[in-house]
Amino acid sequence: MSYHVDQNGYYGRFGGAFIPEMMYPNVDELRNRYREIIESEEFRKEYTDLLRDYVGRPSPLYYSNRLSQQYEAQIYLKREDLNHTGSHKINNTVGQILLAKRLGKQRIIAETGAGQHGVATATVCAREGLQCIVYMGALDVSRQAPNVEKMKMLGAEVRPVYSGNQTLKDATNEAIRDWINNPEDTHYIIGSVVGPHPYPDMVARFQAVISEEMRQQLKEKTGSELPNAVIACVGGGSNAAGAFYHFLDDEEVKLIAVEAAGKGVDTNESAATTALGKTGVLHGSKSLLMQTEDGQVIEPYSISAGLDYPGIGPMHANLYETGRAKFMSVTDEETLEAAYNLTEKEGIIPALESAHALAALEKLKFDQDEVVVVNISGRGDKDMETYLKHFRAKQ
């Protein structure tokens, strides 16, 4: 079985390009050209050089002594938090901006939730001198003020979105509308493995560097390229796609995807798509989607703005359905505990999103000698307010 995208843009029964005709020429151009461009030697060289010299890759694979003791397994942390701009999001934006340049686009648009993807997009646009417009739900604009200021300092225009619940889903709607209204000069840098084909595959390829490095680093540190398990959080699923990518066909490697349960999967305040969703079409692809019986999309909830999305990428829907990846979810509370635990034991403050992956360790059982890699998708700077509030409440 292949877990990769097929010729028509599908992963099993998920994926495709469910887009209005107004988007067709742009998406079609991407579909026809992305492979040829990103596989060209000249592109690979520029991309790899930038990942090394600008982003700071390879990101370290760090053996955590104290988590290994605590969880009685060999726990490694993949340090995407050490990347320039503080998360894995930059791997994708560096790739897409190089692609946009080759397509002759002069105007870049993006959506953002927590602001990490917005900052990563504004960053690469500054470097290339391209106009950058970031759509962000008005609620997130007020929740994530420091990232809004960063984007502005980087020269981006941040457009607050007032429709719907004013969060990530609505920001994505508005970015799509912008692209429809600007059919010729604009490239849309989507921030996760969602959207119409070829976005899920393209973004996964740009994030695949995470697992490519893991294999080499594991070989050096453990003698084998293969771990027993890889754990990553899933909002749309880009850091997980990158962490899983080069292990997809090694069926002996357990892939563990962690979703945000919010206040609990049966509380109506959750973002655990595989637990709560059904097959549906949103933002251009068929996947699993949280929705009402009538097909209206349900607003998700999570303490972490980056996981606050009602769907998952089609690749993940297929990994879930085929059983290739195990999906689980952890609550806000469990997440905060895990973030504090890592901070206390290792002196690393993780992003709230990444803390979901860490929280899964509490619920899993490994043998002492099993090698487990947890993807630390980002750092916690943006979440300090939430952490401090929780910390004060505890004291």
Next chain:
Amino acid sequence: MENRINRLFKEKPNNILSVYFTAGFPQLNDTEEIIVELEKSGADLIEIGIPFSDPVADGPTIQKSSDKALKNGMSIKLLFEQLKDIRRHVKLPLVLMGYFNNVLQYGVEDFCRKANEIGIDGIILPDLPLEVYENEYRPFFEQNNLRNIFLITPQTSEARIRKIDALSNGFIYMVSSSSTTGAKSNVTEQQEAYFKRIQGMNLKNPRLVGFGISNNTTFVNSCRYSNGAIVGSAFIKALSDEGSISQNVKKFIDLIHSSEENK
């Protein structure tokens, strides 16, 4: 029975006025009255919009009417219930327009069967791709005498327009410029050039121009190179005016049809 869309274009090849509204707006139970009044006032074709929570192809006016309709409690099930006797009162061709996810949850085959039962003539699902329609759903539409209407834009390639023309059997929805829905006050030279280019292709299907048609000027200019035009956002705004539905509908259709405002 001959499909009412096909009959309309045979009987009236020019200046067709098609009107879109969102079901469940302004009030939940206005659907039938709006349809009846549109027919009385001289519309030629009616597009009944199914509200969706995330209408990415729509501008602010239809976004707001969809939000309101959903808050009012509109759903496909309820809409079918409201329309079950519509053919006792209305002769005009009726088209349902919506986003694919709502239809997918209802069940595409059931949706088509039910639509036909009620007397619906066509379906517009802008985010259902041509290829998926062709490979998975076409028989459901055809068995139920429903015309599937595709959109084209100024950026659609000639080869793709030919393919759409071959797959269509009702009319082609010509989006006036690549944009989301929303009223505009004039037709640009660039748009006119596009209308002429498509006119020159001698397609087998008639064409209606939509998106941005809001008044007599835009209506007349669009009809010059096509079989007619579609009005949406401007009509929804008119429905929000003070006054009864019957007054608002009549006033609006008269405005589109009369060139008074240009004098």
